[in-house]
Amino acid sequence: MIATGLETLQFDNRFTQLLPGDPQAENFRRQVRGACYSRVRPTPVAAPRLLAWSHDMAGRLGLDFDPFQTTEAAEIFGGNRLLKGMDPFAMCYGGHQFGNWAGQLGDGRAINLGEVLGRGGDRWMLQLKGAGPTPYSRTADGLAVLRSSVREFLCSEAMYHLGVPTTRALSLVATGEMVTRDMFYDGNPKREPGAVVCRVAPTFTRFGNFQILSSRKEHDLLQQLVDYTITNDFPHLGSPSAETRAEWFREVCVRTADMVVHWMRVGFVHGVMNTDNMSIAGLTIDYGPYGWLEDFDPSWTPNTTDASGRRYSFGQQPQIALWNLVQLANALFPVFGSADGLQAGVDAYTKHFNASCLAMMAAKTGLSHEHGDDAAELANELPDLLQEVETDMTIFYRALGSVELLPEQPELSGEQWSGVLSGLQDSWYQPELVPADHRVHLQEWLQRYRAMLQMQGLSDLSRQLRMNQVNPKYVLRNYLAQLAIDRAEQGDPGLIHELLQVLHNPFDEQPDKEHFSKKRPEWAKDRAGCSMLSCSS
Numbered sequence: 001m002i003a004t005g006l007e008t009l010q011f012d013n014r015f016t017q018l019l020p021g022d023p024q025a026e027n028f029r030r031q032v033r034g035a036c037y038s039r040v041r042p043t044p045v046a047a048p049r050l051l052a053w054s055h056d057m058a059g060r061l062g063l064d065f066d067p068f069q070t071t072e073a074a075e076i077f078g079g080n081r082l083l084k085g086m087d088p089f090a091m092c093y094g095g096h097q098f099g100n101w102a103g104q105l106g107d108g109r110a111i112n113l114g115e116v117l118g119r120g121g122d123r124w125m126l127q128l129k130g131a132g133p134t135p136y137s138r139t140a141d142g143l144a145v146l147r148s149s150v151r152e153f154l155c156s157e158a159m160y161h162l163g164v165p166t167t168r169a170l171s172l173v174a175t176g177e178m179v180t181r182d183m184f185y186d187g188n189p190k191r192e193p194g195a196v197v198c199r200v201a202p203t204f205t206r207f208g209n210f211q212i213l214s215s216r217k218e219h220d221l222l223q224q225l226v227d228y229t230i231t232n233d234f235p236h237l238g239s240p241s242a243e244t245r246a247e248w249f250r251e252v253c254v255r256t257a258d259m260v261v262h263w264m265r266v267g268f269v270h271g272v273m274n275t276d277n278m279s280i281a282g283l284t285i286d287y288g289p290y291g292w293l294e295d296f297d298p299s300w301t302p303n304t305t306d307a308s309g310r311r312y313s314f315g316q317q318p319q320i321a322l323w324n325l326v327q328l329a330n331a332l333f334p335v336f337g338s339a340d341g342l343q344a345g346v347d348a349y350t351k352h353f354n355a356s357c358l359a360m361m362a363a364k365t366g367l368s369h370e371h372g373d374d375a376a377e378l379a380n381e382l383p384d385l386l387q388e389v390e391t392d393m394t395i396f397y398r399a400l401g402s403v404e405l406l407p408e409q410p411e412l413s414g415e416q417w418s419g420v421l422s423g424l425q426d427s428w429y430q431p432e433l434v435p436a437d438h439r440v441h442l443q444e445w446l447q448r449y450r451a452m453l454q455m456q457g458l459s460d461l462s463r464q465l466r467m468n469q470v471n472p473k474y475v476l477r478n479y480l481a482q483l484a485i486d487r488a489e490q491g492d493p494g495l496i497h498e499l500l501q502v503l504h505n506p507f508d509e510q511p512d513k514e515h516f517s518k519k520r521p522e523w524a525k526d527r528a529g530c531s532m533l534s535c536s537s
């Protein structure tokens with residue numbers, strides 16, 4: 001096959017061509033008014049080295065070459081060189097952080113390189129994260145450390161293969177420079193290796209891009225951005241009008257609901273659901289102090305900054321997404337002129353979320369939701385049950401899929417029930433502490449589950465096949481990401497490559513990779529980076 005290299009990428013930069021930019025060309029921190037973005041170049045780095053590459057994402061862009069063979073990919077995606085057709089810029093946006101309006105935030109360390117025309121007419125914005133200061137950097141340095149870049153690179157690709165709407169990652173480049181971070185905010189700053197991730201998405205526009213214009217009463221520009229977004233990012237809706245704008249907001253609400261349902265399916269906790277971290281396209285965006293549920297605890301948050309309020313804990317995510325949509329609706333009101341379309345969108349969120357979440361919970365047990373609500377209600381009892389003892393969510397659902405309930409037999413013997421329960425106990429963190437009560441509750445639930453399977457005519461095999469399509473075997477367990485970071489910081493990106501490969505097929509049994517599906521080891525329970533993370537990145 002002829003290698004298709006970076007020089008073949010075709011750029012068509014609509015955001016900068018069609019929307020007003022900041023006339024100030026100098027790169028210094030400031031408030032940017034009357035503009036959607038500022039042109040700014042990435043800051044060159046000392047010694048860019050390509051650590052990891054997503055061949056899957058590269059293929060989507062029409063790229064097919066070995067990026068490790070030459071220095072070209074490292075130079076371009078480390079920020080040292082631009083390709084012909086790139087027109088780099090940072091976006092202006094604001095946001096509500098932890099419930100409070102924070103004013104202008106903007107791409108403080110992200111620089112969009114340009115919009116690539118992909119295979120089959122799709123479009124992809126390439127964006128470097130950690131490529132140096134921009135007018136929106138406020139008091140920070142515009143850089144990113146290796147540990148947070150490894151986490152973003154691996155998790156966005158893992159989420160994509162789990163079927164969760166997300167921004168993607170193309171590359172991870174070590175800069176050869178050190179970055180100073182006070183990881184625990186305790187007055188002990190440390191020098192850490194720096195890195196740049198190239199993220200990729202159809203659009204990086206956030207709720208906050210609309211909010212900042214509305215907060216400044218730049219209503220003409222707000223309307224321009226709304227209509228630009230409809231025309232370019234939601235072209236199936238047709239040309240902008242009062243009706244299409246309402247339809248667009250509704251679709252934003254429904255896509256956001258879908259995204260959160262997927263998070264709940266796989267046990268993902270975003271950790272910083274500020275409105276500047278909410279994508280208008282309903283994509284998971286900005287992988288910061290995110291985490292994966294290990295023991296099923298809806299009040300768990302990975303973010304140390306959120307430890308007291310738990311605003312962004314696993315179980316709060318559906319409510320917070322709604323709260324964020326209401327902020328977006330408020331910001332859009334001057335363009336809509338009436339609350340009706342906005343209210344209808346917010347209502348659609350609740351309706352869509354509730355229905356999809358029920359269907360998802362049923363699907364996780366293999367039950368068909370179409371037979372009525374009983375199946376979904378039964379499935380919805382599981383979260384309470386799983387909280388009775390420390391139970392690994394991912395392992396539990398996968399194990400539930402493989403226990404033999406023999407629905408074709410009228411009854412199970414006592415011995416058979418013991419076998420069923422022992423098939424599930426691998427999901428318990430402390431099996432010796434599981435009270436007899438819990439076994440009784442679990443068996444009682446399983447009996448009703450078995451009766452439902454009989455009613456729906458679902459054999460063990462067909463149920464397992466269904467369940468294994470929605471319940472992953474492999475997720476980016478918090479401690480696995482940390483092990484990959486530890487090794488990368490020692491100069492060896494091998495575990496990043498291995499995890500990228502395993503997480504490419506998260507629903508498949510991969511017998512030689514079984515160890516990556518195991519419970520969090522004891523040592524990882526309280527280790528920084530494995531259980532709790534700060535925003536320092």
Ligand code: AMP
Nearest residue numbers: 105106107108109137140141142143286
């Ligand atoms: P986030 O952590 O994604 O919620 O970021 C909030 C805001 O801080 C955004 O405007 C980011 O661009 C900005 N930001 C975060 N880290 C840095 C950094 N190291 N340098 C400049 N801006 C940053």
Ligand code: MG
Nearest residue numbers: 276277285286
């Ligand atoms: Mg952010």
